[in-house]
Amino acid sequence: EGATFLLNTKVPKELVWDSLPEKVQKDLINKKMKLYIIDAYKVADETGMGVRINTIMQTCFFAISKIFPRDEAIRMIKDSIKKTYGAKGDKIVEMNFNAVDQTLSNLYEVEVPAQVTSKIQLQPAVSGNAPEFVADVTANIIAGFGDDIPVSKMPCDGTFPTATAKWEKRNIALEVPIWDKEICIQCNKCVLVCPHATIRAKVFEEKELVNVPETFKYTKFKAKDYGENLLYSLQVAVEDCTGCGLCVDVCPVKNKKETKLKAINMVEQLPIREQERANWDYFLNLSNLDRTKVNVSKIKDSQFLEPLFEFSGACSGCGETPYVKLVSQLFGDRAVVANATGCSSIYGGNLPTTPWTVDKDGRGPAWSNSLFEDNAEFGFGFRLxxxxxxxxxxxxxxxxxxxxxxxxxxxxxxxxxxxxxxxxxxxxxxxxxxxxxxxxxxxxxxxxxxxxxxxxxxxxxxxVKKSVWIMGGDGWAYDIGYGGLDHVLASGKNVNILVLDTEVYSNTGGQMSKSTPRGAVAKFAAAGKPMAKKDLGMMAMSYGTVYVAKVAMGSNDAHTVKVFLEAEAYNGPSLIIAYSHCIAHGIDMGRGMRNQKAAVDSGYWQLYRYNPDLVAKGENPFKLDSKGLKIPLADYAYMETRYKMLTKTHPDHAKKLMDEAQNDVNERWKLYEQLALSGNGKENSKIEKPE
Ligand code: SF4
Ligand code: SF4
Ligand code: SF4
Structure with a gap:
């Protein structure tokens, strides 16, 4: 009783009471609560904060709670902003200061009337079509009533059902993409990069068009690979989309009539939510292409494969999840995944839902999570x-x-x-x-x-052939789990190891790992990491029996798909090191694929494949697939706050580290070029796979 309720809403203050559900009105009245509102996203937008509302909501809290006198609280918030963001530059500090000031003039108290007037009912946590377990258990956890669930409802062996993330409609995006079918070239690049599997393409026959929702969009399929007169649709799950904008950023088609528009464009979510919910449901019921007929080596075609990893709770625009999703598409229910602790274990299996899902026959990848320190061995056990x-x-x-x-x-x-x-x-x-x-x-x-x-x-x-995938971040692969990883690489067994390389312990706390590059700032490297990044790929190649590749989807998506297919086909251990942009880099996540491209163009991140099978054919097993040194390292690095912040705090030291880092790039590039040019691999041909 007597509590204060702060609501972040787009509804103006004079209409807000009528927009509240009946139960909320009742609680506000009966508990004699105070009601405040703020349109935090408007303030964030107007002050250049994008969609970051943490400073704004924090300011509201201190302004309302009166824990400290208001002026003193604001002074303390500003001091803290200076301390937290000072190293990131004056512009960011000013932006946050401005957001604090604007918050105070956009924060309103709404008088709570004496009578309940609303007839609006709260939406249930999950739809009425949810399966029994989701309705009885998952929904209660989502609604915050997990403590009320009887033990008898819980799975007795701790195994939780998969395919549950789709029931948790988070509706977190203010804006979502909408498709312009007239100019789309049907390349499916938007589908590939979507970290949340919320934009999908299907090809289908006209006869499937029954009871089509009025606003459902489709057009003629341009290719003839799967037959004549087929139709194509590109659909967004607007209630699951996070609004990251990556799909729009990679779309290669500009609208000639209005050049700021592309073949997909962001629009406000709320006005189209209902219609797109119906369109998404309709889209899901259309057939998927027959997997046996899909030419998986082509980007466009590979993206007609159903993702069996969807709607994860990873950060909006995450650079890791597109790779995880790709594994689920290419290898489907044959994938058996051992996941190290780290971001991928959190978004891969956090309660109450899991994004790993199943196809129409109820089959999907098997997934389990082990520790940081033993995940490679864990997956090795799967193989055995x-x-x-x-x-x-x-x-x-x-x-x-x-x-x-x-x-x-x-x-x-x-x-x-x-x-x-x-x-x-x-x-x-x-x-x-x-x-x-x-x-x-x-x-x-x-x-x-x-x-x-x-x-x-x-x-x-x-x-039936199984495809074992051992996944995790650089904290696992380069650091804590490296001993086991090395052991498994040396085993010669047929496992596929995917390192989602964010070059830092991301959600785990932002500490540097051995993958962190020289000059980048992280915890335990506050003055910039003084050592170069460990070359994990080169270490693995030294065995001569491991398929090794480095990929960056944002630089060359076709290369990424090729690598995943080759790695899986190789009858021995494979190691894929995948550049994964991350919020920890201090970048615009909606443009993360550009950072990937710049990393490759600078020569810092080489794209290559080392395939031991080529030795037997008398070919050089090493192929350098990128053209590096096209731009100076600094042009790439200073796109990212993790590097840039050092130029503010320690400009001379930053320059020294950047010079050294450029030297690292040059030296490593020379080495890789030599490898690519050297011999035909005959010297290696005697190397046997270990037993
Ligand atoms: S905005 Fe982001 S989450 Fe939404 S469909 Fe595009 S890529 Fe996916
Ligand atoms: S990226 Fe653009 S052109 Fe390609 S399928 Fe998506 S909307 Fe169409
Ligand atoms: S912290 Fe980085 S890697 Fe982890 S979920 Fe967020 S963006 Fe992805």
Whole structure:
């Protein structure tokens, strides 16, 4: 009773009471509360803060709470701004000061009337179509009533269902992209870069157009790869979109009539929310292309594959999640993911929802999270267990060859599963196997044989090739988990290691890692990191038996897709180091792909592939795929606050570190060029994979 309620709203003060749901009005009256409102996003926009409202909301808190006299509180906030942002430059400090001042003149108290007038009801936490567990458990956690859930409702082994993030409609974007189908060239680049899987493309037949919502958009599909007269649609899930703007930034098409517009453009979310909700639901019900027919090596086509990682709670515009999503698209339900602790474990599996999801058959990637220090070993264990199950299944197939038939047994054992078509055929054989086993179990075999049939039934799915992915950030791969990572690389086993390299412990606290570049500021490197970044790729290449690649989606998306496919196809350990822009870099996240490109253009981030399979063909296994040294390192680095802030606090030291860092770039570039030009790999041809 007597509390104060502060509401951040776009509704003007004279209309705000009528906009509140009945329950909120009741609570305000019965609990004798005070009501204040602010349009924090308007203040942020007008003061150049973009969508950052933390300073504004903090100012409101101190202005209303009267913990300190108002003037003293404002002085303390400004002192704290100076301390926190001083190193980032006077402009940022001034912007924050201005935001504080503007907050005070946009903060209003709204008189709470004596009567409840509203008929508006609070929206349920999840839609009525949600499955039982989501309705009974997830929804209550989302609504803040987690403590009321009886223990009997919780999964007894701690396993939480996947495919639940889609029920949590966060509606956090003020603006969302809207498609201009007339000028779109259907390149699907926007789909590829979306960190939240909230913009998707589909190709479908005209006959699917039944009960089409009035505002649903589609057009003729320009390519003929999947047949004649097909239709194409690009749809945004506006309630899940975070409004980061990355999709708009990468769209290559400008509207010739109005050059500031592209083939997708940001518009206010609220006025189109209802219509786009219906459009999204309709879009989801359209068929997906048959996976076995999709030419996954082309960007455009790869993006017709359904993402099985969607709507994660990663920061808006996150540079890591597009890579994670890509794994889920390319390798689908065959992906088995071991996730190190770090950002990817938090957005990958935080309660109450998980973004890992399933296809229409209820199949999706399997995911589990282990520690910082043992994730590579954790994933290695997946590989060993899968291989063991596969071997045992094959032994049982041989044992019951007569009963099962030569054709089926040979088909299952000798299956080539090098592409989606091969995988599909193996799935069909496994289905046939299960059918036969089930009929044996119900027909007069001995108990011992029935026991083995049941066992084979439980192992049958391991006859379909699995794709083991070991993922995590640089804090895991370069630092805390490096010993295990090295051990797994040396094992020769077929695992794919994806390092989401943000060059700093991101959500974990912003500390420097061994991946942090020279000159960048981070915790424990307040005066700029004095050492060069560890060259993890070069260390892995020294084995000669590891597929190693560095990628940066924002520089070359086709290269990224090629690397993921090659790494997965390589029958041994693979290491992909993926440049991941991050809020910790102090950048405009909506333009993060530009930073990736600049990093590559400067030669700081080389794109390359080292493929040991090429040695056997007499080719150089190392391919340098980027053209570096096109711009000075400083042109890239000073796009980012992590470097720039040192020029304010210690300009001479910043210059010294930048000169040294440029030297690092030049030296490493020379080394990579030499590798790319050297020999034909014959010297390496005797290298055997370790047992
Ligand atoms: S604005 Fe960001 S989250 Fe929304 S669709 Fe575009 S890329 Fe995805
Ligand atoms: S990036 Fe632009 S042109 Fe390409 S599919 Fe998206 S909207 Fe169309
Ligand atoms: S901190 Fe960085 S890596 Fe982590 S979720 Fe945010 S943007 Fe992504």
């Amino acid at each position: 267990a899968i291989d063991k199950h596969n071997t045992h299944a094959k032994q049982l197939l041989e044992k019951y060859r007569n009963e099962l038939g030569d054709q089926l047994v040979d088909g299952l054992i000798k299956a080539q599963q090098n592409d989606e078509a091969g995988i599909y055929e193996q799935r069909e054989r496994v289905a046939q196997l299960k059918q036969r086993l089930n009929s044996f179990i119900s027909n007069g075999y001995s108990d011992e044989a029935k026991g083995e049939f049941n066992h084979l039934l439980s192992l049958a799915d391991y006859l």
